[in-house]
Structure formats: C-alpha cells, structure tokens
Amino acid sequence: MKIDAQGVYYKDLNNQIRSAVASGADKIELVNVNGQYFIGDGINRPVTITIKGVPGNDLGAFMNGATIVVRDNAQDNIGNTMNAGKVVVHGHAGDVLGYGMRGGRIHILKDVGYRVGIHMKSYQENKPVLIAGGKAGDFFGEYMAGGVLVLLGMFSDDPAKPLHGFCFGTGMHGGTIFVRGGVDEAKLSREVGVFELTGEDRQELEGYVKEYCRDLKLDAKEILRENFVKVLPRSKRPYGNLYCPMPR
Amino acid sequence: MKNNLKPTHRFEKDISNCGLTGFISKSGKLVEGSVIIKSIALMHDRGNGLGGGFAAYGIYPDFKEFFAFHLMYESGMALQLTEEYLAEHFLIDHHEEIPTRRNAAITNPPAFRRYFVKPLETAEYKEAREFQNMTDEDIIVTHVMRINNEIEGSFVVSSGKNMGAFKGVGYPEEIADFFRLEDYSGHIWTAHNRFPTNTPGWWGGAHPFTLLDWSIVHNGEISSYGINKRYLEMYGYLCTMLTDTEVVAYMLDLLIRKHGLSPELASMALAAPFWDMIDSLPEDERQLLTAIRQVYGSGLLNGPFAILFASNEGLIGLNDRVKLRPLVCATKDDFVYMASEEAAIREICSQPDRVWSPRGGEPVIARLNPGVI
Numbered sequence: 001m002k003i004d005a006q007g008v009y010y011k012d013l014n015n016q017i018r019s020a021v022a023s024g025a026d027k028i029e030l031v032n033v034n035g036q037y038f039i040g041d042g043i044n045r046p047v048t049i050t051i052k053g054v055p056g057n058d059l060g061a062f063m064n065g066a067t068i069v070v071r072d073n074a075q076d077n078i079g080n081t082m083n084a085g086k087v088v089v090h091g092h093a094g095d096v097l098g099y100g101m102r103g104g105r106i107h108i109l110k111d112v113g114y115r116v117g118i119h120m121k122s123y124q125e126n127k128p129v130l131i132a133g134g135k136a137g138d139f140f141g142e143y144m145a146g147g148v149l150v151l152l153g154m155f156s157d158d159p160a161k162p163l164h165g166f167c168f169g170t171g172m173h174g175g176t177i178f179v180r181g182g183v184d185e186a187k188l189s190r191e192v193g194v195f196e197l198t199g200e201d202r203q204e205l206e207g208y209v210k211e212y213c214r215d216l217k218l219d220a221k222e223i224l225r226e227n228f229v230k231v232l233p234r235s236k237r238p239y240g241n242l243y244c245p246m247p248r
Numbered sequence: 249m250k251n252n253l254k255p256t257h258r259f260e261k262d263i264s265n266c267g268l269t270g271f272i273s274k275s276g277k278l279v280e281g282s283v284i285i286k287s288i289a290l291m292h293d294r295g296n297g298l299g300g301g302f303a304a305y306g307i308y309p310d311f312k313e314f315f316a317f318h319l320m321y322e323s324g325m326a327l328q329l330t331e332e333y334l335a336e337h338f339l340i341d342h343h344e345e346i347p348t349r350r351n352a353a354i355t356n357p358p359a360f361r362r363y364f365v366k367p368l369e370t371a372e373y374k375e376a377r378e379f380q381n382m383t384d385e386d387i388i389v390t391h392v393m394r395i396n397n398e399i400e401g402s403f404v405v406s407s408g409k410n411m412g413a414f415k416g417v418g419y420p421e422e423i424a425d426f427f428r429l430e431d432y433s434g435h436i437w438t439a440h441n442r443f444p445t446n447t448p449g450w451w452g453g454a455h456p457f458t459l460l461d462w463s464i465v466h467n468g469e470i471s472s473y474g475i476n477k478r479y480l481e482m483y484g485y486l487c488t489m490l491t492d493t494e495v496v497a498y499m500l501d502l503l504i505r506k507h508g509l510s511p512e513l514a515s516m517a518l519a520a521p522f523w524d525m526i527d528s529l530p531e532d533e534r535q536l537l538t539a540i541r542q543v544y545g546s547g548l549l550n551g552p553f554a555i556l557f558a559s560n561e562g563l564i565g566l567n568d569r570v571k572l573r574p575l576v577c578a579t580k581d582d583f584v585y586m587a588s589e590e591a592a593i594r595e596i597c598s599q600p601d602r603v604w605s606p607r608g609g610e611p612v613i614a615r616l617n618p619g620v621i
Contacts, residue, residue, distance in 0.1 A: 010293070035290050035591025054591045073603060075589055076574055094590075094605065095574060113605050114571045138570065138608065158604060165607070166525065167570075186528060 001025045006032035010056060014038055021047050021066075035075075040068045046085070057094075060087045063104070069215075076113070079106045082128070088215045092134060092157070101128040101147065107212050110134035110155050114165070115142050120175060122146030131212045138165030141192075141231070145174040150208060152180045152223060168192070169231055173238050177231040178205050180223065188231070191238040195230045202228075266467035267294030268455075269587035270438030270556040271596075272563040276620035277582070278306060279437065281429035283596050288439035289421040290595045291588060294467075297353075298449025299442025300423035301415025303456040303463035303558055304434035306621070308410050314341050314364035315388055315460075318405035318412050319395075320451060321359040326401030333399065337372075337391060338365035346414075346427065353422040358451050360405070360427075362412070385460055385505060389484070392459060396488040403452045403488070408461025409560065410621065415440075415454035423454075435616070436563050438556045440465035444491075453491040459501045461560045466493040467588055468573045471551030479546035493555075499547050500557055511564055515611035517544035519569045556586055562615035571608030578603040584614035 001020050005013050013036045020028050021043055030039070033053030040049055040059060043066040051070045060068050061080035073091035079098045086105040095113035098106050103126040111134035118139070120128050128147035134156040141149050153163040168183065169192035178201075183194055197205065206224060213220040269287045273279060284302060308316050317334070321327040334340060346360035367373050367387050376382040376390075392404045406413035411434075414427040420441045424430070440455035446469070447453060456463040470476065470492035477487045477495055483506070485498035496518070503514040517540050520526075526537045541548070552572030557564050565586040567575050578585040578593045578600035585593040590603060606612045 034594050035589055037293070054594050056589065056591055073590055075591065092603070094576070095571065111605075114608070137605070157602065 001027065002029045002031065004032055005030050005034070005036060005053065008036065010036040010038060014041070017049065018043070021045055040066055040087075043085075060085070060106075063087075073110075074108075079104070079130075082106075083126075086215075090216065093132075095137070097132075098128065098130045098147075101130065102126055103128050105211070106130040107215050108132045108134070109216050110157060111136070111161070113137045115139040117141045117144055117147070117149040117175075117177075119143045119145055120147040120149070122175065129208050131208060133212075133216070133218075135161050136164045139167045139170055140164050141169045141172050141175070141177050142167070143171040143173075144169065144177070144233075147175045148204075148208065149175070149177040150179075150205070150212075151177070154180065154223065162187075169233070171238060172231075172233040173236050174233060176201075178228050179231060180226050180228050182227070182229050183231060191233055191235065192231050193234050195232055197228055197230050201230055264296045264443040265294050266443050267291035267441035267588045267592070268439065268465045268467050268554065268556055269585075269592045270436070270465070270558065270563055270565075271583055271585045272436045272558075272614045272616070274562075274582045274584065274614060274617050274620075276306065276435045276616060278433035278435055281424065281432045281434075281437070284437035284439050285421055285424045285429060287587065287592045287596045288424075288441055289419075290592045291441055292419060292421070294443065294588065295419055295441030296443050296449075297419050297422075298417055298444050299415070299440070299454035300418050300420030301413060301440050301442075301454045301456050301465070302420070302424065302427075302429060303406070303411065303413045303436075303438045303458065303465070304429075304432050305411040305436035305461070305558060305560060306434040307412055307432045308364070311342065311364040312410040312621070314366055315407055315409055316412055317363040317365055317407050318346065318414070319361050319363065320403045320405050321361070322401035326399055327359060327361070329399050330395060330402045333391075333395060334363055334365065337368055337370065338363070339368050340365050347431070348426050349428050351422060351425050354416065354418050354426045357416060357426065388460060389501065393484060393486050397486050405452075406456075406458040406463065408458065408463075411436075411461050411463070411558075411560065413456045413458045413463055415456060416451045417449055417454060435620070436558050438463060438465050438558050438563070440467075445469055447491045450490070452489045455491075455493060457489060457491070457494045457497040459485075459497045460505070462497050462500050462557060463559070464493055464496045464500070464555055464557045466496060466553055466555045468553035468555075468568065469551045470495060470549050470553065472549055475546050476549065496549065496555060496557070499549075503544070503547065511561075511613055512611060513540065515564070515566050515609075516540050517547045518549045519566055519609035519611075520544075520548050521569060521609060554588065560616075560621060562613065564614070565606065565612040567606060567608045567610070569609035574605075575612075576603065576605050577612050582617075584612075586612060 037056035064083040076094035092110035114137035131150040170189040343363040473492040554573035554575040
C-alpha cells in the first residue's frame, strides 16, 4: 500500500497510516514525506513502513513491533520509549535517539547527534540495541541504564569530525557500549571505564552487526575486522554519594 | 516604565517549542519572500500562534545609503510624538506606511511605518561626533534606545541599512501574509515561529530582535538574561521588549561592532566552552578562551539556545555549548541554509549538496562574498 504524503498534515498522515495498519496492511510505503511528526508512533502490529523523504521528529515513538525503513535522513527523537520493532535509517539522524528505549533495534547508517541512547534500559528479554554507523555528538549513552549502543564511526559525511563527542557515558549506570577502533578517553565521563571484549561479548556483537549489515546491505566482515572496545559503567549508582555518602 | 491601557499580551500556555529557519545567497542572489515562508510554515506546529517574524536583507536597494527604520505604533499619539522626534533628529529621505493586508488571523495589529533616514547635523549630532567620539551607528543606537524607552507605545522594529524586520503576534505564515512578504526579495532571510515560554506573546516580543542591521531569531531560553541585561545597561543598551532574546542582539552589537571582536570570537563569548574543556586546549587557545571568559563573563548566554544572527555581512548559526536545541545546516551552490529541522531546509532545497548538524558552541558562519553590497 502506497500513501503520498506530499503536503499532508502530520495528523492526517498518521490517521491514514493507522487505518492502513488496522485494515491489515503488511507493507506501507510513504512517498514524498517531509517533516511529518510522529510517524509509526504506538503501532502494535508487525507492519513494515518504508519512508521516502525526511520524516519529522519522534519517529517510531512507543512503537511496539513494527518496522520503519527510512530511505533518506531522519531527524530528532527517533524511537522514544520504543518497546519492540525496528527503525532503519539509510542516512544520518539527529539528537536524542532511542530516548528511554526498552526493546527493539535502531540501525542508523551515518552520523548521529547529541544524547544518543539517553536513558535506554533493559528488562529480562527486552534488550534494545542502537547501532550508529557514523560518528556521534556529545553525551553518547547519557544516563544509560540498560541495552546496547554500538558506534562504528565508518560511514560519516565528515571525515574531519571526531568519532564521538564529550561527556561520553555521563551518568551511565547500566548497559553496554561497543565502539569500533577505541574511544577518546579524555572525552569519557567519570562514570565509565573501558574494557576489552570477552569471547562472549564478541559473539553478541557479531550478532548485532550481522543484523545491521543485512538491513543496510553492508559487509559485516569489514566492520568486524577492526578491534572494538567495551564501555561499561563503573557503578550502578554513580550519584549515590553526590550529596552524602551512602551505605554500601 | 510604560503603562499600556490595553493589555498587549495573552497568557495562554500550550505544548510546543520554537522554530527557526534562514538562508543566505553568498553571491547576493535575490530570493522572493515566498521561499522563506514555505520553509517556516513547514514547522507550523513548533509555534503556537503567539509570535512569528522575519528579517530580510537586500530588500531596499533604492535606499541602501539610508538607515531603514521600521516603526511600530500602539497609538496615534505614539506616532505623532515619534514623527516629531524623527523630524528633529533625522533627514528623512522617504517615509511611508508599511503595506499590510488584513487577515482574519491577526487581531489588533499596531500601526507600522517605515522611514529611510540619515542623522541631521544638529548641534547634538556635532557634539556627539566631535566631542564624544561617536559614529553614526552609535548615534542611531542612542536614538533607537530613546524611542523605545521614552515614547510610550512606540517601538523600533528594525533600524539597519537595506534590511528590515517584520514581526507580530500570529503564526509566521499569517504574519507574512499580513506584511505582504511575497512582495519583497532579499539575499538573506531568517524566520521565526514562536512559542513564548516565560515572556509575553506581544507584537514587540516576537522575533527577530534587531539593532542596526543585526537581527536575531532564537529558539530556547536565555536563563542569564538578568546578568546580560545589567551588563548591557552599562553600555547604554536598554531592554524594552520584555523578551530574553533582545539581549543577544545588543550583545552582538557591543562585541562585534563596538569592541571589534570577530564573529568567531563573539560566538566564543556567547557560548564559551566549559573551564575543564578550556584547560585541555593547547596553550595559546587556552589563553585566548580564558581571556574571553574572564572579560565577557557577563556576556555568556546560559541556558538552551539555537540562534541565527544575520547582518549585512552574512548569516551565522550558533547553538548553546551542550546543544539543547536543534540546528541543522545545509549548503547548495552558493546558498547556506540553517534551520531547526532538516525538513524545513528540504522543503525549499530538496537536494542539498551537504547537510550537517553543527556542534554545540561551534558557530556556522556564512559570509556574503566581498563586493556583493
């Protein structure tokens, strides 16, 4: 099913998408999208929505099982509190990706902005994974509580840009960040430490990267050829002693 | 303090944010107003109808030697007093009503007139030039401050050469319709869609804020407004627009025009890096930034912001140092675009050569090519 979004107001577009989902569509193609907010929000069925054009903010928020494929760049706040499903972006994406995400996958081909993976969390079998193929801005993994962030730094439009920004992992107290080629330790927050991958980690990472490569038609071997490091929080309660010492 | 008989503001609140967009043709190609309207209208929902505005450069080529004063009048008395003031201090080459179109969305608009002026060689002018070392620009700034402060119900909306600001209470596309912006062509345009957070939504409080040919549109909150305002008062800048963003326009005038800082250095003063970052820089940069933070501590803008500032020199985009508001830039041929959302750029430039998000505190500077104006 194809929907032409040219000049369509976001509420009308989202109503059209929801009624297509309700009537049982498996595949929805949106063409001429430009800036419409909230696409795919709260969708509970495993439908695939393909987007041509640049979707607006809060793409895939509260999404629960659908797949969104963006053929172009995307904006801010993708996958806010997303529960399950997948967002694939064949370009770059903006700030605050995967905010409070608690399941599913976000696969971005190129650069990502500030505060990516902020307060991602996981619970039992729900383990969100966000992979950025390009470079990242400041506050990567801010207040991260669970799940997995992977930063590759390979597919950037800006070769001069550093792999990641300042305040990496600020407030991080759970989850794992894998970074291809190593991190700039001067830009890490005090709450995190850098570790080598175990065999188990490597296996886990390989699984994520292979899925990412299937979605974006990339060569997993090329990505996995380089060494990765693992960034973990030093404490589960980084601010426990902020105001007064807490009993251990 | 001015006392207005009629309330000039509404106090409703609403869930939204602010939106801004702007572009420059570095070679000075003139672009019709309809283009910027299309870009800002795409971000309609970032505002709430309590403020919209535009700044346009290159729109008055026939009067480019004159300061173009856009005046807003809340009463006939304000108009009369201001015109007397202007006649006393200025040679007025031409003046007229700013053409407007009534539309249903715009309620209670004030009156708008424009004046193309040069300072008159009065005794006061000669005193200022010869004994107080003031330039024509300094004298214009003094007059703007006096009109805004001393004439009740009269506000200078803009005062630069070959440029003008058009702003008011409404969504930006409604304000554009009201001011017939499709009739203007300029080589730099900026636009703002306002969601007033903690200051009133009134005609003077809409963006852009201007002084001479500086114009500022801003998304965010200047939490340091009080410190910035008091600092500016020491240099004769008086805040009258009841909105935090006003300080940015005056601060840039002070830093760049009066103190001779480059736009890069001025940006470092407004969005200075944190001390621990400064301490990690090479020695010369560390010394430079330390000096800027020490000298311009009261010029630092605290709080979240993305701003576009334009002048007859070019267009600059700047984020706060931790990037708490969005800003996306793009280039296409000799055009540079800056907006809150990439979609607002794509709406008027579907295939940019390059699209990127600048780092927090890192200005994006697009200058007009030499000799364009």
